[in-house]
Each structure stands twice: as C-alpha cells, then as structure tokens.
Amino acid sequence: MARLSQLLALPDLGLRLVQAGAGDPEISWVSTTELIDLSEHLEGGELIMTTGLALGAEDPRWRDFVASLSRARVAAIGFGIGVNHDRIPQPLIHAASTYRVALFEIPLPTPFVAVSKAVAELLRTDELRAARGALQAQQRLLSGAYDAQSPAEVLASVSQATGRHLALLGSDGALLASTGGFAAARATEDIEYIALDQEGAMRLAVAGTAPLSPEGRSVIAAGSIVLGLGLRGARADETRERERWERFTGGVLAGTIAPDAVIVLSPRIRLPERIRAIAVQGTAEDVAAWRRRPRTGLERFVSSAQEQPATPGLALAWQLADDTTAAVQRALDVAAEHNLDAVVGRPADADRALTSRRSASARLSALSTTAPLYEAPRVPQVVRADRDTPILEALLDLGDGAATNAGEVLGPLSLGSALDPEDRDQLRATLRAVFLADGQRGPAAATLGIHRNTLRDRIARIERLTGRSFANADDRAELWLAYRLEESSGAGRR
Template identity: 70%
Template structure:
C-alpha cells in the first residue's frame, strides 16, 4: 500500500509534516473538502485536504472537525496555507495531537490536484508491484508443476504470497497436506473450500480472516490449478493406481490381506481403529462411474464384487469407510449422487473387516433389484446391518459388548428397568405387534399375531393359512401387507421371516 511517508518524501511537492499520527498510515485515496463533518462519506485511509475556508484561526470547531475525521480513520489531514490562512491554525494542531491524526502542511505554490495526482501515482505503483508479485508467484507455481512440485510446497508458496493458511482435504475429510498454521486458523472459522475437480474429491481449504486482494485471489486460483493438475496426473497412471487400491481392498474384505499393507501404497496415511464395509448396488454404468471418480485418502479403498451374479444390468461394489459420522455421511452422499443403493455393514476392528462385509452381504437381498433399472426419478435406498436387523446382530453381541450389543430398554420403548433381552429383542423386531408395545389395541394386535402364526404353521402357503383362519385369501393378503408395514419386514425375505418367527417364539417363552 502507498504510505504517508512516501507522499511526504516527494521533493516536488514540498509537503511538511506538522503532527505525526500512529505509525506510517496507509493511503487508500484522497479527498478535498471545506465541510465541517465529512466522516459519513469516508471509508478510511483517505488523505483529507482543506484550506479551512469555513473556520477562523481561533474557532473552537477545529476540534470537532478533527474528531470526525479521527472516527473515520483517515490517513492524514493536509492543510493548504496561503489561501484562507497564512499558517496552520494552532487549534487544528492541538486537535490533531489530541486525536493522534497525522497533519501536514501544503505550501501555496502546490495545488491540491498535484497532491491528488501524486497519491494516485503511489497507489498505481503499489498495485503494479502487487500485480508483478502475484504474477511471479503464479509463474513459480506453474514452473513447480512442470518440475513435480509436491502439494505441501505448493501450499507453502500460496500461503507466503497471500498470508492465508491452506490445506489439501480429501473426499473423506482427511487433511492430506497443510501449512503449519492451518489447524489454528481453521478452528477460528471462516474457512473456504475450493473444489479441485468436478466431483469435489479433492478440495483446497483456505483459512484466515485477513481480506484477500485481487492479486491474492489470482495466486490462490493458480495454486488450485497446479494442485489439480499435479494430483490428478495422467489417466493411465490413475487407472493403475486405482487397480492397486482395488486389489488391496479385495484382500482386506476377504480377510486374506493385512491392514498394514496400506502403508505400501500410502506410507503417511493414518488408519482408523474401526471401519465399516459398504456395499453399493445399482446399474452397471452407475457403479462404473462411481468407481472411476477421482479419490484420495481412505476413500480409495473400494473394490468391485468378485463373482457377483445379481439381476441382469445390476452391478455391485464395495467400499471400506472409517466408522465416523462424517466419513459415512460423505461416502453415502457420493453413492446417492451416482443413484446407487447402499448397505452399511456393522462396525469392525481392522483385523475383523470380513465380519462387517458379511453383515452387509446378508442384507443385500432386501434391496430392490428392479427400482435402479426401471424407477425414475427415485431416492437411493440405504440399509444398515446393525440397525435394520436387530435380532441377529443383537444375538451376536450378547456374548460381549461391542457394536452389536443389545439396545437399552428405554431405547426400545420399554419402561426403565425392563432389561430382559427377550423383551428388548421382541420389541425391536415385532414393533407394534409385540406384547410389550402399547401402540395397538389388544384385540387388533392379537388378530395380526394370530394371522402371522397361521402363515408360519402353513409353511407360508396362503391358501391353507386363510382356510385355518376362516377368512378369504384377499383378507389374508391385506392383513399380511399391514404386518409388513408395521414391522418393516418382508415375508418374502428369509432373514426377515426368521426374525419374526424367533421374536414370536421369544415372547411365548416368557410364559
């Protein structure tokens, strides 16, 4: 920025400092006035020039004049002598000293327009210096891109040129590289994110509250382009890299590989303590597009489903995701953006990843095999192995605490203190059909439970079941549809039928 000392140092103007202000004020512009209060028209940093036409040398209003300019945070006051006053009035000097506003004298031969032109030249020269500095910074960034500059070096160069703190953030929220002060600046809020690719799999986070100049914006734009080019790389290399990660993911899902093998592909990548296996299913072209999207960090742990024989036109793939709310939310959002249904396996430690995969695979039958192909528009479906199949998952957790542990009685709608596992499980599976759920009346609940039991006793054959109940097949069909709606389970699904039957048996065992 142009400063007052630079203006005073111009020999052609002959300006003389009368009263110094705090430091060396930066100049934003200049203004000429004979008004007593100009503060409402100023933005700060201006040089205010006046001849004092409206005030006598001993007028007490000099103090108010300076006070208003102090509130407006002007850079300095320039007083022109020899027009209305032969010298700078003493009250003006005293007021400038009191409010710590810089004051300088403009001699008579020098017109105010000459001072204004000098200020404009200083500002223009400063802008040119800033533009040259930004251009040089951009050139260094582009030269570094040709020389294989690392992301951390790019971030450091941009930070030095802009005064901001920056980080490279992966699609799973992990910070891949950052400047030293980014963490502290990020905590104060106001961080902006710039997508480095169409899918936002890589983002440049810019933290800091100092205003950015146009040159600063240009440097950040150049840094973003360099990062995007250097990180995405060549298409063939991307394909080879993706295949390496997919092979690693397949071994982790099958339990034949070690999580420590991740260090071979990404030595600096920190592994989480718990992960979830996510199965994504949809049209083959949608799954292929999901696999091809640019990825970074742990988001690269994906794999096609080997030997998957689903419905024609459908494809299945897997992803390993950190067991955190943010990571799961981002992964599911990406799957949904590609119109893919998802099944989230239960949490597992790194050495037990196949358990999470098997829990998700067991719920795949609950996904529609026709909706992705024939329903449009549609909302992609998400199922959770540890939330949507509570009976089997809870039975797995009864031997020890863990992600499949039984829910609390209160969470299952039971009175406080009712911790009998059989009651908890029956409420979770049967819902309103449970003897412990007060939503339905006793007669209505008994009717539906009797209908469900009759279907089970008839081996699922609806004709014999309707005959045993003494009702029409259409009446039986309506009752079964209501049962499926109330329990959120399908009698066409073997796992759901098993859970309903076991839940009924558990309640019978209560006596």
C-alpha cells in the first residue's frame, strides 16, 4: 500500500500537512467529493479531496463531514485552497484534530488530478514491489522443492512472505508440521483448508481473518504445490510403507501377530487397548482408492481381506479403529467419502482383534451386493454388529459361560475340538451355508459347489456329531446360536 508520508514527500505537488492523524495511514484509493456525507460509498483507506463547495468557512457541519469520514476509516482529507476557500476553514481543522483524521493542504497551482496520478503511481510501484517479493518467495519455494525441503521449512517460508501461521495436517487431522504461532492463532482466528492431494486427506491449514492480497495467495499456492510435490515424490516409499502396515494389520486381525509388534514399524504408534474391526465393502475401484488414501497415525491400520465377496466387481477390506465414538465415526466418514458400505465389529481387546473381526464378518451378509454396483447416487450403508443382534449380544455378555455352552452344543464342530481342522472347517462351512440358504438344500449345495447328495451326507454327519436334528426347530436355533457365539467371541480359536 502507498502511505500518506510518501505522497506528502513528493516535492512537485507542494502538499502541506496541517493536522496529523493516527500514525502513517495507508492509501487504497483516491476520491474527489463536494458531498457532506460520502461514508456509505467508502471501504476504508481512501484519500478524500474537496474544495469545500457545499459549506461555508464557519459552517458547524464540518464536524459532521469529518465524523462520517472517520467512521469510514479514510486515510486522509486533502483540502484544495484558492477555489472556494482561501484557507482551510478552522472548524474543519478542529474536527480533524478531534477525530484524529489526517488533513493536508493542496495549493491552487496543484490540480486534484495530479494528486490522483501521484497516488496511482505510488500504488503501482507498491504492487510491483509486492509482486517481485511474491515472485522471489515462489522461486525460493520451488527451488527448495529440488533440495528436498522439509514441510516445516516450506511453512516457515510461506509464513515469512505472507505473515500467516500455517500447518500441515495428516489424514487423521494430526499436526505433522506447523509454524510457531499456529496453535494460538487456531484458537482465535478462522482457518482455511487447502487439499494437497486428490483425496483431500493431507491438507494445508492457513490461519487468519483478514483477506489475503493476490501476492499472498500466489505464495500460498506455490507452497501448496511444493508440499503436494513432496507428497507425490514420496509415493513410492509410501506404497512400500503401506504394504508393511497392511501385512501387520492383517496379522493382528488373524490373530497371528501380537499388537506390540507395531514397534517394528513405528516406535511412536501403539494400538489402543480396545479396538473395533471395521469391514468396508464396495466396488473394487472404490476399495482400492480407499486403501491408497494417504494416512497417518492410527489410520494406518488397514488391510486387504483374504476373503472377498462372491459378487463380481465387489471388494472387501479391513480397518482397525480405536473403540471411541469419534474414531469409529471418523473411519465411517472416510469410508462414505469413497462410497463404501461398512460393518462395525464388536469392541475387543487389541490382542483379540480376531473376535471383533469375526463379529463383523458374520454381519457382512446384511450389506447389499447390488447397490454399490448399480445405485448412484446412494447413501453408504452402515451395520453395527453390537447393535443389530441384541439377543446374541446378551448371550455374548455372559462371557466364558456362553463359550462353554456353545462348545457343548457344537461338540466336535467346536473350534476347540480334537476333530481334524480341515474336516471341522468343512462341516462348519456346510452348517453356515444351510442356514444362510434358509434350509434350502439346492441353493446351499450350489454355494458350496457340491452335489446335493454330498450335502445330504454332510448334514447327516453334522446331526450325528452334534446330536441335533435340522428337522427340530429348537435344535436348529441352538446350532445357529452356538455357531454365531463362537464366531463372534473367538472362543476356542486355533
């Protein structure tokens, strides 16, 4: 911005300061008026020039004239003498002193247009200076991109050029880097967020309430480009890192890797004591985009699924989330952004993640296998294993007693039995297929890929081993509840 002192210092204009204002005001524009009240047309920072045509030398309305300009926060008042008044009226000088508005004299040889041109030149020079400064800042940022500049260094450079406090936010909203005053500014000022990747997971946060100049915006844009380039440049390493996290998460979900082993991947991250396994399902493209999403912190605990939906075009994946309302909702929101349905498993200790996974797996059948493929737009579906099966949940709350009773009902089909594991799993899969087919043996056999006679033989064997008959309603109920209790609780897992 051009300042009043710069204008007054120009010798060719012959301007004389009569009354100083508050500091050295910045000039944003020039306006000539003979109106008494121009305030509703002003935005602040204007230099107002007048010859006082509408008011006499002793008119008390000079005070109203200055008061309205003071409210509009003008930069200064320039009074042209020798046209309507030989000197600046004393009431005007007194009002300018009262309201602390700068007042200067424009001599008769100097036309108003000369003052306007001088201000325009000052503004143009200032804009060129700001543009050069912004260009230099952009060049420093872009050249730093080739030198592997850290995010903190990029933020510091942008902050120095714009006067704003900034931060780089991870996919979970955590601060990855920030300027020193960002935390305090965040509590009192508005925050603007700029997405640094296509998914909008990594964001640049800019604190501040005053509008940015075009030069300031160009510097922030350059900083966003450099940060984005840094993220994209790290994608190859990020892919390898994501694969390591996926293998670890898959092992925790399968019960083959201890949660404490996460220290190998990161000494700063730990699985929460209580977790929930969340299954996400949708088109293969949407699930792949969800898995590729940049992640930080606890959001890294995602994994592909060994089991996949039977419907062509659908895919399944898993995520471990902290057993808190905020963490689970955050995971569901991200899944919804990618148009994915979700099943939230029961809460479980981190070392029993398999329990939560099994409870979610058992509810996957509640998700539509056609809506993700054919409905658009649509609201993604959410199923919660511990809200949609109240009777089963009541039985699970019995703890070890429920697991013991389930084992007694299933007998050799129980997960903890001495029956050959391959044989046992085959019979359990048959049991599940028959129930999911509503007892219709044709569809059940088709699902299993076996002949109806083979299915008949397996059912006869199940009835013999468990002592329960599929023809008896009570026996059917006991078999299904026992099976679901084991699957949901993880009792007797191998």
